Amino acid sequence: MQxxxxxxxxxxxGDRGALxxxxxxxxNRDPRFPExxxxxxxxxxxxxxxxxxxxxxxxxxxxxxxLVKALRANDERVGVLAxxxxxxxxxxxxxxxxxxxxxxxxxxxxxxxSMASRESHGGLARAASDACDVMxxxxxxRIVVETVGVGQAEYDVVSATDTVVCVLCPGAGxxxxxxxxGLLEVADVLCVNKSDLQGADRLGMDLEDAxxxxxxxxxxxxxxxxxxxxxxxxxxxHEPSGLDDLIAVIEAHKAxxxxxxxAGGGDGGAxxxxxxxxxxxxxxxRVVGERLEExxxxxxxxxxxxxxxxxxxxxxxxxxxxxxxxxxxxxxxxP
Amino acid sequence: MQxxxxxxxxxxxGDRGALxxxxxxxxNRDPRFPExxxxxxxxxxxxxxxxxxxxxxxxxxxxxxxLVKALRANDERVGVLAxxxxxxxxxxxxxxxxxxxxxxxxxxxxxxxSMASRESHGGLARAASDACDVMxxxxxxRIVVETVGVGQAEYDVVSATDTVVCVLCPGAGxxxxxxxxGLLEVADVLCVNKSDLQGADRLGMDLEDAxxxxxxxxxxxxxxxxxxxxxxxxxxxHEPSGLDDLIAVIEAHKAxxxxxxxAGGGDGGAxxxxxxxxxxxxxxxRVVGERLEExxxxxxxxxxxxxxxxxxxxxxxxxxxxxxxxxxxxxxxxP
Numbered sequence: 113m114q115x116x117x118x119x120x121x122x123x124x125x126g127d128r129g130a131l132x133x134x135x136x137x138x139x140n141r142d143p144r145f146p147e148x149x150x151x152x153x154x155x156x157x158x159x160x161x162x163x164x165x166x167x168x169x170x171x172x173x174x175x176x177x178x179l180v181k182a183l184r185a186n187d188e189r190v191g192v193l194a195x196x197x198x199x200x201x202x203x204x205x206x207x208x209x210x211x212x213x214x215x216x217x218x219x220x221x222x223x224x225x226s227m228a229s230r231e232s233h234g235g236l237a238r239a240a241s242d243a244c245d246v247m248x249x250x251x252x253x254r255i256v257v258e259t260v261g262v263g264q265a266e267y268d269v270v271s272a273t274d275t276v277v278c279v280l281c282p283g284a285g286x287x288x289x290x291x292x293x294g295l296l297e298v299a300d301v302l303c304v305n306k307s308d309l310q311g312a313d314r315l316g317m318d319l320e321d322a323x324x325x326x327x328x329x330x331x332x333x334x335x336x337x338x339x340x341x342x343x344x345x346x347x348x349x350h351e352p353s354g355l356d357d358l359i360a361v362i363e364a365h366k367a368x369x370x371x372x373x374x375a376g377g378g379d380g381g382a383x384x385x386x387x388x389x390x391x392x393x394x395x396x397x398r399v400v401g402e403r404l405e406e407x408x409x410x411x412x413x414x415x416x417x418x419x420x421x422x423x424x425x426x427x428x429x430x431x432x433x434x435x436x437x438x439x440x441x442x443x444x445x446x447p
Numbered sequence: 448m449q450x451x452x453x454x455x456x457x458x459x460x461g462d463r464g465a466l467x468x469x470x471x472x473x474x475n476r477d478p479r480f481p482e483x484x485x486x487x488x489x490x491x492x493x494x495x496x497x498x499x500x501x502x503x504x505x506x507x508x509x510x511x512x513x514l515v516k517a518l519r520a521n522d523e524r525v526g527v528l529a530x531x532x533x534x535x536x537x538x539x540x541x542x543x544x545x546x547x548x549x550x551x552x553x554x555x556x557x558x559x560x561s562m563a564s565r566e567s568h569g570g571l572a573r574a575a576s577d578a579c580d581v582m583x584x585x586x587x588x589r590i591v592v593e594t595v596g597v598g599q600a601e602y603d604v605v606s607a608t609d610t611v612v613c614v615l616c617p618g619a620g621x622x623x624x625x626x627x628x629g630l631l632e633v634a635d636v637l638c639v640n641k642s643d644l645q646g647a648d649r650l651g652m653d654l655e656d657a658x659x660x661x662x663x664x665x666x667x668x669x670x671x672x673x674x675x676x677x678x679x680x681x682x683x684x685h686e687p688s689g690l691d692d693l694i695a696v697i698e699a700h701k702a703x704x705x706x707x708x709x710a711g712g713g714d715g716g717a718x719x720x721x722x723x724x725x726x727x728x729x730x731x732x733r734v735v736g737e738r739l740e741e742x743x744x745x746x747x748x749x750x751x752x753x754x755x756x757x758x759x760x761x762x763x764x765x766x767x768x769x770x771x772x773x774x775x776x777x778x779x780x781x782p
Binding site for chain 1: 488
């Protein structure tokens, strides 16, 4: 069994095998991961994390590929975490888009890692954030996290990044639909992709209108960056075009968060520090949730007990009370 | 304060105000809800619950409207639960689709209820399932649950229903994209909507191929219904057409689950009973999770403690250990 301290040493020495193994530990909830993370944690926090999300078909994978190429042209080392669905139809192997990314893997300044979204009730965002910490400690200057889909689990993944890029394209995934799916509320940057298609200009204008009309955000996570005006950029991964613009607005967002003081607080600390603190608290909550989940429903858990408790006239609330009574301290705040 | 027993009486008497109030109790986690649910629980289990999901832009809202119309033509009383995103841009008011549904609200055999998806970390599926129980006890024969979006939270909502209809349309939300989004794995019925559009036939054939090629499902929830062959139907909410076909396959799925014995078990019980049992266990897990969430992170929770624990070299795992130590019984399985 490899020790946590040993693998941390290897990671610091630039060993890509150690990088891969540590991410696997995070993904598989290896009991060695927490200790290894503690070893490398002092080096976490240097990378800028870019989330790429948007509805299916918007061209996120191709755009991510071009974005990585453009970041490399600026001589930045890039780690990529691609969240892939693992369909029972295909075992997750149908992602032809990912193949195009292969040309990047010859480049020692790029590391690409897939993570299957599978049946992770919340575990995905925890593992993705851990994987970013590992890539960060390894020394990548930019980390790109790409997700397929537009649901809560995907939000949780990208909202752990520093700059969230929402990718839209003219057609079925248009502006109103994006609003219905709640996509705009997580976006720090809006990207109209496939800008050569008909309707792209209109989509861009609609999005700019929507941004102007937007109400103050209730989301606490973003409260420290309330002054940021979400820009809309146009790209085409096909030509390719607009990538420099995209990088420029990402860098502008980075500068905004790094330089600006706290919006609400009085100590003048950088907004970035507050935001990252909030994101670490979110990660604590995810770890706690997962541990409780394991405790309650793992191998030695309560599933059998539930089964025996369930009867025609016993509600799920009654069963839940029973279970909570066996787990929680009998404190003043009775469960 | 209204008592749980009083409102249960009113519900049984057909009072729609009581119906609305009970769903609000479920949505707002009113402390009276568990007791009220216990009162009405013996009448839960008669309705057939139909989930309608699919990518943004597939036409789910219009199709749901037509589906309700067609169910009414068969003289069935229908409850509708529409899960709407609540965008901070609009407060959730932009859903023009919903307006078309208004014509249904004059019909005493139909009840339509919206539920905002807001920032419910898992709470949405719990509340949606509770709302279905309430509509079920009220006496609706069919309950339609429609969700916008394709993420984990939406899966959780529709997977609590008896028959999941996945709506797709030609274009951006096409077959491969649907597979990427993992949509097919929850579908009991696939519906190619906007069948008048170019590419609809092709999409239908692709989906049928995908179904044939599909691997055995790993999902335990569906293990009792492994023999069901997911049918593909074509509809157009525009003309409208295909609604009778859609209802026919939903009814066929109902008959399949109601009549078929357990696939794995030896007692010959109906598959439906096993599946619903699994779904109730899922609901127990959601209730337990929500209660723990409340206990840990509510008003009197640990958020401040986390904040004071977080330091540059203290990982989220370290903080999680501290918190779990204060909450869980110091049992043999140390947290």
